Amino acid sequence: MTDVEFQNARQRAEELRSIINYHNYRYYVLDSPEISDAEYDALMEELRTIEVEYPQLVTPDSPTQRVGAEPLPSFEPVQHRLPMLSLGNVFSEQELRAWYQRACSLLGEDEAALVGEPKIDGLAVALVYENGRFVQGATRGNGLVGENVSANLRTIKSIPIVLRGQAPESFEIRGEVYMTRSGFEQLNNERAAQGQPLFANPRNAAAGALRQLDPRVSATRPLNAWFYQLGWLEGGSAPDTHHEVLRWFAELGFRVNPLNRRCATIVDALRYTHDVGHVRDTLDYDIDGCVVKVDRRDWWDELGYVGREPRWATAYKYPPQQATTRLLQIDVSVGRTGVLTPYAVLEPVRVAGATISQATLFNEDNIRRKDVRQGDWVIIERRGEVIPYVVAPVASRRTGEEQLFEMPDRCPVCGTPVQRRPGEAMTFCPNPRCPAQAYRRVLHFASRAALDIQRLGEKLALALFTAGLVQDPGDVYLVTKDQLVQVERLGEKSAENLLGQIEASKQKPLRNVLYGLGIRHVGEQTADALARAFASLDRVAEASLSDLEAVPDIGPIVAQSIFEFFRDADNLRVIDKLRRAGLCLAQERVTPATEGPLAGTTAVVTGTLGRWTREGVQDLLRSQGATVSDSVSRKTDLVVVGASPGGTKLKRAQELGIQMVDEDGLVAWLRERGAAVE
DNA sequence: CCGCCTCGAGTTCT
DNA sequence: CTCGAGGCGG
Numbered sequence: 001m002t003d004v005e006f007q008n009a010r011q012r013a014e015e016l017r018s019i020i021n022y023h024n025y026r027y028y029v030l031d032s033p034e035i036s037d038a039e040y041d042a043l044m045e046e047l048r049t050i051e052v053e054y055p056q057l058v059t060p061d062s063p064t065q066r067v068g069a070e071p072l073p074s075f076e077p078v079q080h081r082l083p084m085l086s087l088g089n090v091f092s093e094q095e096l097r098a099w100y101q102r103a104c105s106l107l108g109e110d111e112a113a114l115v116g117e118p119k120i121d122g123l124a125v126a127l128v129y130e131n132g133r134f135v136q137g138a139t140r141g142n143g144l145v146g147e148n149v150s151a152n153l154r155t156i157k158s159i160p161i162v163l164r165g166q167a168p169e170s171f172e173i174r175g176e177v178y179m180t181r182s183g184f185e186q187l188n189n190e191r192a193a194q195g196q197p198l199f200a201n202p203r204n205a206a207a208g209a210l211r212q213l214d215p216r217v218s219a220t221r222p223l224n225a226w227f228y229q230l231g232w233l234e235g236g237s238a239p240d241t242h243h244e245v246l247r248w249f250a251e252l253g254f255r256v257n258p259l260n261r262r263c264a265t266i267v268d269a270l271r272y273t274h275d276v277g278h279v280r281d282t283l284d285y286d287i288d289g290c291v292v293k294v295d296r297r298d299w300w301d302e303l304g305y306v307g308r309e310p311r312w313a314t315a316y317k318y319p320p321q322q323a324t325t326r327l328l329q330i331d332v333s334v335g336r337t338g339v340l341t342p343y344a345v346l347e348p349v350r351v352a353g354a355t356i357s358q359a360t361l362f363n364e365d366n367i368r369r370k371d372v373r374q375g376d377w378v379i380i381e382r383r384g385e386v387i388p389y390v391v392a393p394v395a396s397r398r399t400g401e402e403q404l405f406e407m408p409d410r411c412p413v414c415g416t417p418v419q420r421r422p423g424e425a426m427t428f429c430p431n432p433r434c435p436a437q438a439y440r441r442v443l444h445f446a447s448r449a450a451l452d453i454q455r456l457g458e459k460l461a462l463a464l465f466t467a468g469l470v471q472d473p474g475d476v477y478l479v480t481k482d483q484l485v486q487v488e489r490l491g492e493k494s495a496e497n498l499l500g501q502i503e504a505s506k507q508k509p510l511r512n513v514l515y516g517l518g519i520r521h522v523g524e525q526t527a528d529a530l531a532r533a534f535a536s537l538d539r540v541a542e543a544s545l546s547d548l549e550a551v552p553d554i555g556p557i558v559a560q561s562i563f564e565f566f567r568d569a570d571n572l573r574v575i576d577k578l579r580r581a582g583l584c585l586a587q588e589r590v591t592p593a594t595e596g597p598l599a600g601t602t603a604v605v606t607g608t609l610g611r612w613t614r615e616g617v618q619d620l621l622r623s624q625g626a627t628v629s630d631s632v633s634r635k636t637d638l639v640v641v642g643a644s645p646g647g648t649k650l651k652r653a654q655e656l657g658i659q660m661v662d663e664d665g666l667v668a669w670l671r672e673r674g675a676a677v678e
Numbered sequence: 679c680c681g682c683c684t685c686g687a688g689t690t691c692t
Numbered sequence: 693c694t695c696g697a698g699g700c701g702g
Contacts, residue, residue: 335688343689354691362688362695387693388690425696521698523686553684555699633683 009050013057016047020063021162028158028224029255061133061161066154066219074213075147078138081172082232084126085143087291088309089317093270096292099314100266103294106303106311113295114263115242116272117228119315121203121286122178123210125153126231132167134160139210143308152210153177155219160253167252168236175227175254179206180284183222197371200379200392201322202286227254228291241295262295273316280318289317322381323356324394325349329374330361330405334413334436336444337520338428342367342405344378344390352382359388363425364407371395373402411436432570438472439465441518445473448615449524450516451505455498463488472570473516474577476502510537510587513578519565521558525629528622529553530562536586537575541566596625597675604632606649607642614642617666624675632658640666 020043027033027040044063051058058065090096104112124140137153138146153159156177179187184202191198199205209221227249230238239245243262250256259276263269273290280287293313294300303311326347332340341360348357359380361367372378376393383389410417411429413436420427429437439462446456453476456464464470467487469479479502484495514537515527522530533551534540540562548559565571579585603626605617612620617640618628632639632652639653639660653660661669670677 333688337687339687341688356690358690360689360694366695382690383693386690389694521686525685553699557698629684631684635683 006054009054010057013047013050013054013062016043016050017059017062019043020047021160024063024157025160025164025253029160029253063161066157066161075149075211077141078136078146078148080126080138080141080144080146083143083308084124084140084146084174085305085308085310087313087315088306089289089315091317091319096270096273096314096316097266099292100269103303103311107299111265112299113241114266114269115246115260115293115295116263116269116276117260117291117293118257118276118283118287119289119291119317120176120178120226120257121288122176122206122225123203124174125149125177125210125225126172126174127153127159128170128172129163129167130170132163134162147211149210151215152212152218153225155215156223156225158224158255164253165251168233168238170235171233171238172231173227173249173254174229174231175225177206177210177223177225178202178285179209180222180224181286182284187222192369198369198392200394204392224285225255226257228257228260238297240297242293242297243295245297263292277318287318289315291315319352321352322379322391323349323351324377324379325356327372327374327376327378327390327393330367330372332408332412334411334429334434334440336437336440336518338411338430338432338434338437340407340411340418340427340429342407344372346378346380349380351380351388354382356380356382356388359390361390364405364420364427365425367405373398373404375399375402432568435465442470442473442476444518445476445516447516450512451476451508452512453498453501453505455494455501460488460498472574472577473518474574474581477506477577477581477583506581506583508584510535510584513537513583513585514540517565517571517574520561522562526554526558531587538585541575596623597673598624598626598670600625601637601673602627602629602635603638603640604629604636604649604653605640605642612663620676632656638666638669 020040023033023035023040023043033040047062048064051062051064088099090099100112100114104110125137126140126146127137128135134150134154136148137150137159138148140146154161179202181202184199184205187205188198199208205221206223209218209223212218212221228246230245230249239248243260246256246260259279261272263272269292273292276287276290291313292315294303300310300312305311328345328347330342331345332342334340341362342364344359344361346357346359348355350356361372370390370392372390372393377397378393379391381389381391407420407427408418411431411434414429414431414434416429416431416434418427419430431437442456442465443458443461445451446453446461451473456476461470464479469483469487470476479499481492481495481499484490484498485492490498509531511524511528511531514522514530515524529551530540534543543563545556545559545563548554548562549556554562575585598621603621605614605621605628607614621628629636632649634656636653636656636658639649639658641650641660641662650660659669667677
């Protein structure tokens with residue numbers, strides 16, 4: 001190698017580093033790249049090639065050095081020059097106002113400008129820069145001593161290795177390392193596919209990634225960071241107000257959250273917490289509140305600290321969406337179809353406005369996959385802000401006393417040995433006469449989507465069942481007022497009401513009856529398809545396997561299930577009772593999905609309507625040839641949106657660009673197509 | 679045969 | 693709402 005070649009290589013390497021650092025900044029910090037990924041990769045490749053040829057040209061701040069450092073034996077402790085304090089919390093508007101009043105009165109001011117920032121749910125880190133270069137980064141640790149995680153922080157591409165513009169001689173900047181929600185989901189999907197344990201939430205996943213001793217593992221994790229606080233500073237100066245400091249950070253090349261806002265008064269700050277709360281769900285990172293800081297930094301010294309919390313800043317916390325509680329034991333329930341479903345019995349805990357004491361665990365595999373044990377501390381959340389869900393155990397809080405769950409080998413209700421088919425996740429009790437199943441069949445028959453017998457709910461159904469009065473759906477029509485009054489101690493009026501409901505149910509259309517029978521694999525959609533195709537219960541009962549399979553969406557397994565149902569003596573007895581009670585087991589004219597003004601259209605109804613019930617709208621659409629579905633997909637033509645609609649349906653409809661209408665819009669839509677409106 | 683789309687079934691609390 | 697699994701198109 002000649003000296004000239006070496007000099008050229010060195011010059012080119014320097015050039016490339018500065019070009020790559022610039023594009024890194026455009027891409028990772030500003031989120032607005034100027035070149036394509038391929039062009040970027042080509043630049044990286046060129047630099048890497050030079051560095052392989054001339055290893056002496058590799059510098060610690062080279063972009064190629066973000067990945068690939070050797071694993072560490074352990075993290076080295078780092079004493080924070082300035083302790084990393086925690087913030088005080090407030091949980092309500094009043095408390096935030098009180099914090100502000102106190103700050104103002106200590107300052108002897110009427111008002112003090114503030115800065116609002118989203119409070120990122122991640123891990124606080126402190127980074128030291130010297131002469132514009134990243135030299136060290138540490139975790140918060142206990143606030144006084146943290147761990148040196150520099151090698152891992154280097155792998156986060158939005159963290160600048162070399163600063164832009166004029167930086168002070170040395171300073172410390174603080175920020176939050178977090179994992180994006182999308183990255184977290186993808187990571188967990190990958191881990192699930194490989195049978196590895198899942199992370200409970202993005203925060204835990206980020207913590208795991210940051211504390212990886214092998215930076216090469218860290219580098220593969222979707223970490224990112226926001227910066228929001230100046231630590232110490234030497235050989236230079238920083239602006240006087242916090243909002244200017246944040247702007248200055250951005251100029252230096254740090255990633256600063258765009259939601260940060262200067263608030264002139266406490267009223268603005270309150271509005272700010274409200275606004276951030278509104279966009280919270282749309283962000284690709286978790287926040288658990290807002291941080292509010294006094295803007296003028298000279299006032300920080302005046303306000304000082306109480307204990308280890310600054311008086312010049314506080315955290316306004318939103319109600320938690322997750323909670324930790326004790327999983328007392330795992331019980332098993334038996335469903336209508338005989339499926340054994342394990343569920344967690346929890347130490348009651350408040351999550352998102354409700355006290356949760358139980359949560360389903362779905363099946364044995366799910367429990368095993370999550371490694372949930374009886375006695376564990378577990379993280380609970382409400383999916384869709386409703387359904388309680390066990391996210392993960394907190395393995396670090398185990399005592400060794402925890403008990404592994406085993407699916408019982410006999411049905412907990414009737415004692416019949418249970419079955420689990422190879423390759424299937426569900427365990428079930430094969431005894432159709434199992435009281436749990438029989439009782440739930442009655443309940444299902446009375447449910448809204450079936451015969452809609454209100455008042456025949458869990459309690460009464462169980463009482464009638466144990467008294468031996470209603471053992472199957474057919475018995476519902478044999479109950480007398482005397483029995484209700486004398487055996488069930490119902491009031492005269494309630495008994496009459498119930499009997500009225502039962503009487504009215506006899507008019508329900510065939511599809512409701514078919515659904516109510518509880519044939520395995522026959523839900524609302526399939527029941528509707530059967531009613532349309534055969535128009536009478538008897539014809540369904542007589543249908544051959546191939547007749548059944550000719551119906552769209554019915555395949556061999558569903559056909560077999562229907563076929564068998566109508567060849568079971570117990571089931572035939574039930575149907576006989578229904579027939580004698582005078583139920584509607586045939587329908588005169590059925591509109592096939594291929595006829596009517598709405599033929600070929602698929603609609604979804606979500607939320608609460610005003611003028612009609614949801615069922616009413618569905619019936620209206622169906623009666624004119626439309627297909628009514630429960631989930632939005634590419635095939636959906638129209639989504640009718642009522643008040644408080646299902647979030648995923650709305651989101652999916654938006655993603656797919658499907659027409660959405662309210663009630664008035666629906667009327668217009670129907671008129672356009674020449675369909676009847678009432 | 680695989681992957682996508684639906685459907686079915688179980689479930690919580692106010 | 694979630695998960696499992698059946699149906700069916702590519």
